[in-house]
Amino acid sequence: MSHWEDWLAFLRKLPADAPEWSGLDAFLADAKAILESQRLEAESLGKIGAALIRLKEGAQAHLDW
Numbered sequence: 001m002s003h004w005e006d007w008l009a010f011l012r013k014l015p016a017d018a019p020e021w022s023g024l025d026a027f028l029a030d031a032k033a034i035l036e037s038q039r040l041e042a043e044s045l046g047k048i049g050a051a052l053i054r055l056k057e058g059a060q061a062h063l064d065w
Contacts, residue, residue, distance in 0.1 A: 001009075014020055 011020075
């Protein structure tokens, strides 16, 4: 079972008046912000990797000349 499934199973067992529900909206907002940050980081790493490949290929072309 994944972490998400574990968390969902936990939430399904909570009674409707459990105090944990009061913080759920803030938790979800924080989780979405973390997700966006991670997506931006992954995108940036991809761009950096592509730039490094182009740099290496360009440098190699000059060295081969």
